[in-house]
Amino acid sequence: MEYKDMEAYVNIQREKWKTYGCTIMCDGWTRPTKLSIINFMVYSKGRTIFLKFVDASNYIKDNKYIYGLLKDVIKEVGKQNVVQIVTNNGSAFVKVGSC
16 A cells, blocks of 8 residues: 555656656765665655666676666656756766766
8 A cells, every 4th residue: 555655646746747847866875795776866846756776786887887877767757857967976977977
């Protein structure tokens, strides 16, 4: 029941993205155990939705890899709805901005 309630809430927010646009936010971190996670969130009209995370532990986290992940997220959100993308200041994330 909780899952269905949350799914309904997220779908309502998705509809707002069409009207107000949204910001994709992503942040990556690596634990001392070498577990590497990249989180993707979507912000719009005062609400932030956790979209998904990617376990990037077995990948080289260069700008090409991150670009591919962002491209997939943009498709999922709808490119017509994306106003901006905010990332951390890691060098690979910064390089994606020039792609």
